[in-house]
Amino acid sequence: MKNKEGDQPDAQASTHPLKGSNLTTVRGVNERLVLHLVRSHGKLTKADATRMTGLSANAVSVIFRALEADGLLLRCSPIRGRIGQPSVPMMLNPEARHYVGLKIGRRTFELVVVNFVGEVLAHRSEAHAYPTPAATKRFLSQHLATLVSSAGIAQHDIAAMNIAMPFELWSWVAEFGAPQQEMDAWRRFDPVAEFKDVVPWPITVENDGNAACRAELVFGPPETAQDFVYFFVGSFIGGGVVLNGSVFPGRSGNSGGFGPLRVPDEPGGDRLVDHASLVVLERMIVDQGGDPARDIPPEADDWDAVESCLQPWIRRAGRSLAHAIISSLAVIDFQAVVIDGAFPPAVRKRLVDEVERQLDRLDMQGITRPDIKPGHFGGIARALGAAAYQISTEYMIDQNTLLRQNPSTSGLPL
Numbered sequence: 001m002k003n004k005e006g007d008q009p010d011a012q013a014s015t016h017p018l019k020g021s022n023l024t025t026v027r028g029v030n031e032r033l034v035l036h037l038v039r040s041h042g043k044l045t046k047a048d049a050t051r052m053t054g055l056s057a058n059a060v061s062v063i064f065r066a067l068e069a070d071g072l073l074l075r076c077s078p079i080r081g082r083i084g085q086p087s088v089p090m091m092l093n094p095e096a097r098h099y100v101g102l103k104i105g106r107r108t109f110e111l112v113v114v115n116f117v118g119e120v121l122a123h124r125s126e127a128h129a130y131p132t133p134a135a136t137k138r139f140l141s142q143h144l145a146t147l148v149s150s151a152g153i154a155q156h157d158i159a160a161m162n163i164a165m166p167f168e169l170w171s172w173v174a175e176f177g178a179p180q181q182e183m184d185a186w187r188r189f190d191p192v193a194e195f196k197d198v199v200p201w202p203i204t205v206e207n208d209g210n211a212a213c214r215a216e217l218v219f220g221p222p223e224t225a226q227d228f229v230y231f232f233v234g235s236f237i238g239g240g241v242v243l244n245g246s247v248f249p250g251r252s253g254n255s256g257g258f259g260p261l262r263v264p265d266e267p268g269g270d271r272l273v274d275h276a277s278l279v280v281l282e283r284m285i286v287d288q289g290g291d292p293a294r295d296i297p298p299e300a301d302d303w304d305a306v307e308s309c310l311q312p313w314i315r316r317a318g319r320s321l322a323h324a325i326i327s328s329l330a331v332i333d334f335q336a337v338v339i340d341g342a343f344p345p346a347v348r349k350r351l352v353d354e355v356e357r358q359l360d361r362l363d364m365q366g367i368t369r370p371d372i373k374p375g376h377f378g379g380i381a382r383a384l385g386a387a388a389y390q391i392s393t394e395y396m397i398d399q400n401t402l403l404r405q406n407p408s409t410s411g412l413p414l
Helices: 009-015 024-041 046-053 057-069 133-150 180-188 208-219 278-287 304-331 345-361 378-387 389-395
Strands: 073-075 090-092 098-104 108-115 120-127 158-165 203-207 228-233 237-243 336-341 371-374
Touching: 024 046, 024 057, 024 090, 024 389, 046 057, 057 073, 057 090, 098 133, 098 208, 098 378, 098 389, 108 133, 108 378, 120 133, 120 378, 158 208, 158 378, 158 389, 203 208, 203 389, 208 228, 208 237, 208 336, 208 378, 208 389, 228 304, 278 304, 304 336, 304 345, 336 345, 336 378, 345 371, 378 389
Parallel strands: 098 158, 158 203, 228 336, 336 371
Antiparallel strands: 073 090, 098 108, 108 120, 228 237
């Protein structure tokens, strides 16, 4: 989903202050580190990797050869015109791994097949009034095999399937018109166990906000900010937190559950979820005699048909998000804020611009104003991020857990 052909490793090296170890016992960590840097920069020569990681030239050569032999890296065309032997950059092999991502959403199901660099090879989606476990399994059973086939790969080419879903689908059901009794079925539903007869690969489950954040981090353009907060506007507001260049899920996997954040002096509720959520826009459309399913379908390129509701909703959501950003910054000094959502790019841009305007009006004393940026993937972000889970956890460096997972390599008491 991104093209990094023009990336310049030298210019960006300072944004990834990751260092390796020349101890042979941490070869796996060093290989992850090299893959992480290649993903961040698009292409990397051995000299670049040696300089960035602090590893010896010999150690980097061994790692490059091993990763190439494993099919994870490909050689690019040699760089000529310099003194000495031509340098041969390495890049990720798009076909090295394939993953399936499933998003279970309050208004839609989505399935994607994604390769190692984030290209979506196949995509299926289905709208619904509300999700149930039975409807989810039916959607999966109906589309999974044909989805993989349409991606041009075999089932044995898939490494894993990962699921992005709200962790409490039974909450806030009245706000989006779902019957509590049917949604309570999710309390007892274990997707990993229930889908085993349909899915032939390992399955993991992640909060959908963290998944969308993961898509931005893994497959989006290189991000210079190592600490940023990510807001995703879906049926309800959610998102994720990035610390030290990695998604920080928290102890229960629900970091970035921004809905309960308090919003002052805003008619209609005192929580962020009461304003910066698409169910709010849906209610506004219904109040004017419209039909959200018809007027703002998930695949629509524009929402011009609901402009009379859209503009006041953007103002309301922008004000609320501005307050939420200040609250977040009071806890962690984030370098940037990324805003995305299940809406067309033009709506995303308008919302980001409105947040900037609202921040201009608020008291930000004691807080350093961060960069406010739009996300890059819109509605597909949650399914895409689900597919990115294994890439992030198996082939990238997570500085938040590295020492805890590898105490023998740190030389430090934990």
